[in-house]
Amino acid sequence: MERTLTKETVNKIGQKVHVMGWIDRLRDHGGVLFFDLWDRSGILQVVVKEIKGELHPQDVVSIMGEVKKRPAGTENKELSTGKVEIEAQEVEVISKAETLPFDMGGPDLNLELPTLLDWRALTLRHPKIASIFEVQEVVIDAFRKTLKDLGFAEFQAPIIVPATAEGGAEVFPVKYFEHTAYLGQSPQLYKQIMLGVFERVFTVTHAFRAEPSVTTRHLTEYISLDAEMSFIKSWEEIMDTVEHVVHKIINAVDTHCSEQLKMYNTTIPTAPQNFPRIKLKEAHDIIYKRTGRDNRSEPDLSPIDEEEICRWAKEEKGSDFVFITHYPVKKRPFYTYPDPHDKEFTLSFDLLGRGLEWVTGGQRLNDYKELIENIKRWGNNPKDFELYLQAFRFGMPPEGGFAMGAERVTMKILGLANIREASLFPRDMERVDIRLSSQKSKVKSKNGKKD
Amino acid sequence: MERTLTKETVNKIGQKVHVMGWIDRLRDHGGVLFFDLWDRSGILQVVVKEIKGELHPQDVVSIMGEVKKRPAGTENKELSTGKVEIEAQEVEVISKAETLPFDMGGPDLNLELPTLLDWRALTLRHPKIASIFEVQEVVIDAFRKTLKDLGFAEFQAPIIVPATAEGGAEVFPVKYFEHTAYLGQSPQLYKQIMLGVFERVFTVTHAFRAEPSVTTRHLTEYISLDAEMSFIKSWEEIMDTVEHVVHKIINAVDTHCSEQLKMYNTTIPTAPQNFPRIKLKEAHDIIYKRTGRDNRSEPDLSPIDEEEICRWAKEEKGSDFVFITHYPVKKRPFYTYPDPHDKEFTLSFDLLGRGLEWVTGGQRLNDYKELIENIKRWGNNPKDFELYLQAFRFGMPPEGGFAMGAERVTMKILGLANIREASLFPRDMERVDIRLSSQKSKVKSKNGKKD
Numbered sequence: 001m002e003r004t005l006t007k008e009t010v011n012k013i014g015q016k017v018h019v020m021g022w023i024d025r026l027r028d029h030g031g032v033l034f035f036d037l038w039d040r041s042g043i044l045q046v047v048v049k050e051i052k053g054e055l056h057p058q059d060v061v062s063i064m065g066e067v068k069k070r071p072a073g074t075e076n077k078e079l080s081t082g083k084v085e086i087e088a089q090e091v092e093v094i095s096k097a098e099t100l101p102f103d104m105g106g107p108d109l110n111l112e113l114p115t116l117l118d119w120r121a122l123t124l125r126h127p128k129i130a131s132i133f134e135v136q137e138v139v140i141d142a143f144r145k146t147l148k149d150l151g152f153a154e155f156q157a158p159i160i161v162p163a164t165a166e167g168g169a170e171v172f173p174v175k176y177f178e179h180t181a182y183l184g185q186s187p188q189l190y191k192q193i194m195l196g197v198f199e200r201v202f203t204v205t206h207a208f209r210a211e212p213s214v215t216t217r218h219l220t221e222y223i224s225l226d227a228e229m230s231f232i233k234s235w236e237e238i239m240d241t242v243e244h245v246v247h248k249i250i251n252a253v254d255t256h257c258s259e260q261l262k263m264y265n266t267t268i269p270t271a272p273q274n275f276p277r278i279k280l281k282e283a284h285d286i287i288y289k290r291t292g293r294d295n296r297s298e299p300d301l302s303p304i305d306e307e308e309i310c311r312w313a314k315e316e317k318g319s320d321f322v323f324i325t326h327y328p329v330k331k332r333p334f335y336t337y338p339d340p341h342d343k344e345f346t347l348s349f350d351l352l353g354r355g356l357e358w359v360t361g362g363q364r365l366n367d368y369k370e371l372i373e374n375i376k377r378w379g380n381n382p383k384d385f386e387l388y389l390q391a392f393r394f395g396m397p398p399e400g401g402f403a404m405g406a407e408r409v410t411m412k413i414l415g416l417a418n419i420r421e422a423s424l425f426p427r428d429m430e431r432v433d434i435r436l437s438s439q440k441s442k443v444k445s446k447n448g449k450k451d
Numbered sequence: 452m453e454r455t456l457t458k459e460t461v462n463k464i465g466q467k468v469h470v471m472g473w474i475d476r477l478r479d480h481g482g483v484l485f486f487d488l489w490d491r492s493g494i495l496q497v498v499v500k501e502i503k504g505e506l507h508p509q510d511v512v513s514i515m516g517e518v519k520k521r522p523a524g525t526e527n528k529e530l531s532t533g534k535v536e537i538e539a540q541e542v543e544v545i546s547k548a549e550t551l552p553f554d555m556g557g558p559d560l561n562l563e564l565p566t567l568l569d570w571r572a573l574t575l576r577h578p579k580i581a582s583i584f585e586v587q588e589v590v591i592d593a594f595r596k597t598l599k600d601l602g603f604a605e606f607q608a609p610i611i612v613p614a615t616a617e618g619g620a621e622v623f624p625v626k627y628f629e630h631t632a633y634l635g636q637s638p639q640l641y642k643q644i645m646l647g648v649f650e651r652v653f654t655v656t657h658a659f660r661a662e663p664s665v666t667t668r669h670l671t672e673y674i675s676l677d678a679e680m681s682f683i684k685s686w687e688e689i690m691d692t693v694e695h696v697v698h699k700i701i702n703a704v705d706t707h708c709s710e711q712l713k714m715y716n717t718t719i720p721t722a723p724q725n726f727p728r729i730k731l732k733e734a735h736d737i738i739y740k741r742t743g744r745d746n747r748s749e750p751d752l753s754p755i756d757e758e759e760i761c762r763w764a765k766e767e768k769g770s771d772f773v774f775i776t777h778y779p780v781k782k783r784p785f786y787t788y789p790d791p792h793d794k795e796f797t798l799s800f801d802l803l804g805r806g807l808e809w810v811t812g813g814q815r816l817n818d819y820k821e822l823i824e825n826i827k828r829w830g831n832n833p834k835d836f837e838l839y840l841q842a843f844r845f846g847m848p849p850e851g852g853f854a855m856g857a858e859r860v861t862m863k864i865l866g867l868a869n870i871r872e873a874s875l876f877p878r879d880m881e882r883v884d885i886r887l888s889s890q891k892s893k894v895k896s897k898n899g900k901k902d
Binding site: 003020021022023039040041058059060094095096097098100119120121122124125130133134136137140141151153154155156158159160161162172173174175176177178179181183190193194196197198199200204206208210212220221223231366367368386387388390391393394395396397398406424425427429432433434436 | 672
């Protein structure tokens, strides 16, 4: 008999069907088994009145049975199949699951982060965990579609690079035959080269930062959504584009992920048509006035300052987003365009959203000679940037671009506490799937008791 | 004045417009300059009757002028703007290009491969070179769309991995803080894990092979289009899916890339609804009969055998594609499903197209204990596959999948001689953008003369 997907059962009341999937939320109600069967289309309640053999959570089963209307008062409004259930006539276990190391059946998976990651192949199956990556897919698709609609071409940026491009951030060396290469810290130089080929480009790629610190906001490998555009009329046009892309992303999440938002008890960020745009200096002044915290000589915002300026934007401007502009030259990479009115500052910006940086961007130097000067000034050798510099030797219009980390966007939309939760297989100083110290955690739930 | 894109000029005959772009194919016809202006939308012929200052190929220019119908007999049917041209009234050079190291103005860029790559930021701008990556984008988009339509979820596979998954192929080590990690040779293990989350998954990722050889078919970094599906009825279902995806890809190229196909003087491959499916043994027999070449004891097809069996498929079955199935156990990775009828062979396949492997795939072992046995049998330690094995400890239905290299597909659709031509920034033993030996090539054209 042909397989029926669980979501299709709502149209087959009274019919005999064949469904397959994984068992979740198994309950024994006095000799009658109830469980959720999940497949790629959704979840369906299964009732087993005659039990032969044992069933376990995460068993893979093939079921023959009849689709029935649920008894009045037992419908589940949260489920698209909530008005029906299947009464199983035959249950075949296709693949048996071992006893789970913790309970997966609740609406939340109440585990500490190390446990959540030590058992990642299992914990990802929990509907609330899986939903994070449904949102992430929608975010990436919306980024891609929005830019294609604006005439941007997608390209594939290389991961292995010959030299380190971004001053400051640490890199991972790769043993490349007899040579040393590196993992790209960003596709920056390649997207700039590609402007000479397609005028406007973007890439969905992975970027790598060997930052020797453990925070709730950093991963060593992250998904970088990178765009670059030439023939800009002004550097504000880049921020206009960021606004447009962010609007499209959060609207797509609102449209396609209402269930996931509900699971996390959240709504999409408040995004007025124009996000406030303030200079870093102004941000420091505002923070000083609001809190008495005087960081006015700092070249950047600290994490608590980022949170404070977002509170200000929400309270004063009704916006969960705020652009911070004009970072000092010394805090930005060599390719950043200096502000013609004050050469110590740059035509650069960060977009903060809900207390954290979502996007970084700005106008770039497009003059060949100025770029060479800056590469030297930053202590690098122009010979190491030969291919990149070629793009500017042979005609490059005014240009700029931006990058956003898909995990940060996902984290902030859903209100996750740690960026590792927004990465399928998060990498940090201490973990690449398994813990690098090779010490396995005991299973611990969040409230500290051992299961 | 607002910018007009070149392709929009066809609707503005008689109007004054502002266009911007790069100069290509600059010709001086007795004091009147003609050139192609290209922007992201296409190409437009520009006529400059009053020349002030110098213009060069690849200069970026801003032009004010009037759109005119071209004189009768001078239309260019190959161009979407071929019925019009713009008579420039003002030409402003926005960014000046240095003198080019070779002529970029012809329909072909007649350079030897090392030169093509040494000047990659420039040579990518040639319309015929750029068109390769327009085709590649269409290939990747068609792969993505086709699988989404089939209910596959897209996920992001990690690049940095803790252990080597595929026996045989060489890996690149990464210095990961105080530890050693590796670049993923394929997203195989992760896509299998993800089946437990989304039932059907795919990823567009980069894969890395440190193969110490230089061929026309291998890159050290390549774009891997990877899919995996569970609840398969039989392993043939995987081949059915490959057929469907390949049809959709080549149809998308046919629909969206007719100009690019014309530039390469080619058409899409001949693809009957069902591609021939023959066992490796049968392929060796056919080759032996046709050529007298006796490789019947070989566990694989050599490159010339791949070409020969494709000639057979074309001549005898009218197909540019042929599945070769049932590779021996010893030639396939530990996770490959053995043929129940002959345990020395596997339920695996390669899809060859136009003489080269496009796709590799097969059914996988989904039984936890068998997997552990096989990992040991292949000389690996199950502890190194802990996360992967978790997915099978907790219920995994019968499953399989496939992978295709985007560069190979692009190469074979366009008839390129070397896979490096189908990679924006090809990496091999000898090159990561710049030559690793650091010896810069002299500019050489294909017929050997120096420019």
